[in-house]
Amino acid sequence: SYLPEMDEYILSCDQKNQAIWHTYAVQGEFKRYDGLHLLKHALHNTVPNITKSKEITDPKTGEKATIKVRDGRAIQMADTKIEEIRQAFVSWLGRTPETFKQQLADRYNRLFNCFVRPDFDGSHQTFPGLDLKGLSFPDLYPSQKDAVWMLKTNGGGICDHEVGGGKTMIMCTAAYEMKRLGLANKPMIIGLKANVFDIADTFRKAYPNARILYPGKEDFTVKNRARIFSDIKNNDWDCVILTHDQFGAIPQSAEIQEAIMQKELDSVQENLDVLRKQGREISRSALKGLEQRKLTLTAKLRDIRDTIAERKDDVVDFKMMGIDHLFVDESHQFKNLMFNTRHDRVSGLGNPNGSQRALNLLFAIRTIQERTGKDLGATFLSGTTISNSLTELYLLFKYLRPRALEKQGIGSFDAWAAVFAKKSGDYEFSVTNEIIRKERFRTFIKLPELSAFYGEICDFRTAKDIGIDRPEKREILHHIPPTPEQEAFIGK
Numbered sequence: 001s002y003l004p005e006m007d008e009y010i011l012s013c014d015q016k017n018q019a020i021w022h023t024y025a026v027q028g029e030f031k032r033y034d035g036l037h038l039l040k041h042a043l044h045n046t047v048p049n050i051t052k053s054k055e056i057t058d059p060k061t062g063e064k065a066t067i068k069v070r071d072g073r074a075i076q077m078a079d080t081k082i083e084e085i086r087q088a089f090v091s092w093l094g095r096t097p098e099t100f101k102q103q104l105a106d107r108y109n110r111l112f113n114c115f116v117r118p119d120f121d122g123s124h125q126t127f128p129g130l131d132l133k134g135l136s137f138p139d140l141y142p143s144q145k146d147a148v149w150m151l152k153t154n155g156g157g158i159c160d161h162e163v164g165g166g167k168t169m170i171m172c173t174a175a176y177e178m179k180r181l182g183l184a185n186k187p188m189i190i191g192l193k194a195n196v197f198d199i200a201d202t203f204r205k206a207y208p209n210a211r212i213l214y215p216g217k218e219d220f221t222v223k224n225r226a227r228i229f230s231d232i233k234n235n236d237w238d239c240v241i242l243t244h245d246q247f248g249a250i251p252q253s254a255e256i257q258e259a260i261m262q263k264e265l266d267s268v269q270e271n272l273d274v275l276r277k278q279g280r281e282i283s284r285s286a287l288k289g290l291e292q293r294k295l296t297l298t299a300k301l302r303d304i305r306d307t308i309a310e311r312k313d314d315v316v317d318f319k320m321m322g323i324d325h326l327f328v329d330e331s332h333q334f335k336n337l338m339f340n341t342r343h344d345r346v347s348g349l350g351n352p353n354g355s356q357r358a359l360n361l362l363f364a365i366r367t368i369q370e371r372t373g374k375d376l377g378a379t380f381l382s383g384t385t386i387s388n389s390l391t392e393l394y395l396l397f398k399y400l401r402p403r404a405l406e407k408q409g410i411g412s413f414d415a416w417a418a419v420f421a422k423k424s425g426d427y428e429f430s431v432t433n434e435i436i437r438k439e440r441f442r443t444f445i446k447l448p449e450l451s452a453f454y455g456e457i458c459d460f461r462t463a464k465d466i467g468i469d470r471p472e473k474r475e476i477l478h479h480i481p482p483t484p485e486q487e488a489f490i491g492k
Contacts, residue, residue: 009040
């Protein structure tokens, strides 16, 4: 059976045959990993961590001790067996009836191959209230008009334009248009401390009649914070403009946090009930992990409820402010969102614990999505939306398209990666010159489907696409001979 909330497979077998006991089995020093065990790893896209004993000598005392270390040869053998299981599954699938194959194809197309990016042509927009003379340029770029139209049509998205492509004007124009058309009642823009003054200045020049709240540094002192929060809540602003740090000082709705944690706890309890019905085939490690997770969530939920009980009536949080669209300039600053994964030995995934800054943004976006009853509700703007980690793309979807991910059955990172990423293991030299096996998610797969899902909410433009004239880069390679120390190191 499959537990979609945890992306967990539960396997059971009444009678194990030769294939399970021998053909697809690996013997470790401390444990035998049979075919059923390796089949579960194949489904989870993982490899067992097989260990062996190793005798070491303390260089100071000369005393000998036995420790456990990873058994590279056994792990490689298990990896080979897992790949054989995958190939055997493909062969079995090829022998199934055509009706079954068609059912699988229909399900795949219904879940993943069903997205088409519309042609967002914004050339027809007139932008009432926009003062181009105050901005000292004749018109918006066509790319800016298209991006604004996409954001208005979708209710948010991702603006991935190269530096100098006019993201600030896209942000200001889209915010005012959403307010004017009733698509948002009180949009908010957050940006870097170094850039936020220019954003506010551009907004004022573009829309001189707009009611804009741009608080200063002194407004967010502990003494004045309550007053500025009340100003945001009680006034009908066309836009509120804050720095990332000022936004982080806004308390998030405890009720939203409670609802999210309670949903997680209910899901864990359901999975525990299913696991306990498995009898002798129960996965002890999965059971222990769920029980520990239940304890952690219960403690967090208790803390949140204590906060609600002790809360003062005059505290204004993000939900009470009425913000219903959030524009996040330089959104890559919030890329370190927490995520759960069982791939604890895979390099390059980033920090699963995430940052409080990113979690705070997630709570705010979920508050907006709860109010609107749909995905998005926010616009991310950056020239480096995805920089150096595969997880960054998943986390963009986690922020902006949680309902779409759940509908596809890929709400967790592991489920998403199993569909759209390919993991490989290579052998590398460690810092101690030992050969070790490193696993990484190196490539995306099913790129047409992934691109269509991303393209529905993203407007991507290079400087060339926008029409910005820039000089071509000239590369000159200089050969620098190695130093004697480097030659000696290479010679080793």
